[in-house]
């Protein structure tokens with residue numbers, strides 16, 4: 001069993017429901033440390049009380065999951081989170097919807113809006129899609145990943161995972177490794193972890209560095225050994241080939257040799273370093289199977305578990321409207 005640091009509030013009543021200044025959750029960028037901490041406190045409470053939290057925030061409310069890209073973890077955990085808070089969930093599989101007949105995102109949004117959902121959870125391959133939708137619907141919108149832009153609930157569940165395991169985020173060195181340029185997970189994590197005081201390193205080939213990297217306040221490494229040296233957390237990312245032009249990486253074998261996480265490279269990190277990956281994983285491409293399955297070091301399954309708790313906190317918060 002993996003060790004968990006209990007929520008500071010457990011046993012002393014519940015942490016307050018998180019109140020946000022924006023009625024949507026479109027990204028971590030712009031969220032205050034107070035808002036982030038409130039969501040994490042509440043998420044931690046839900047992690048301790050997955051089915052008996054006493055919150056019925058979504059009773060009588062309809063949550064629509066509108067996913068234009070594939071998803072296993074994110075969609076199912078939003079569904080489970082909404083149901084645990086008493087909500088009704090409608091899943092729209094784009095493959096079976098009018099979108100395949102050529103309907104635009106905004107026409108779909110207008111159609112859905114006419115059914116008066118309370119919360120719209122959207123994943124789309126275009127950066128900015130969630131924001132665009134939020135301007136055209138009455139529902140509160142939660143971004144479940146928009147192109148290369150942001151994936152705020154992933155960053156929240158990652159932070160929740162770290163905080164419950166280590167007890168803090170401030171002062172930790174987090175190495176985010178791999179396909180940074182195409183990763184909304186990296187972008188949201190950079191915003192969140194640096195807002196809470198972690199030191200962020202990006203480790204990747206120069207072809208997978210995002211533009212405007214110098215404005216992100218992070219350290220950049222193009223070799224893995226020095227990039228993860230003494231890191232407390234090594235966060236691996238998938239090569240997101242669906243967003244690549246095809247010339248960014250060498251062969252998968254060569255990529256694994258240079259940037260794949262194996263035992264030897266991990267020995268350079270801090271002795272108690274922990275490994276994370278948002279999934280889906282490509283074993284043997286960005287991470288060695290033995291490392292991914294090492295229950296002492298790998299937090300990957302806990303990330304999935306925390307996904308439900310973090311999304312319960314987000315759904316509850318947006319159900320209340322802006323503070």
Ligand code: NCD
Nearest residue numbers: 073074145151238278279280
């Ligand atoms: C991530 C995503 O969709 O951005 N996955 C996820 O939500 N668990 C990362 C990825 O697809 O590689």
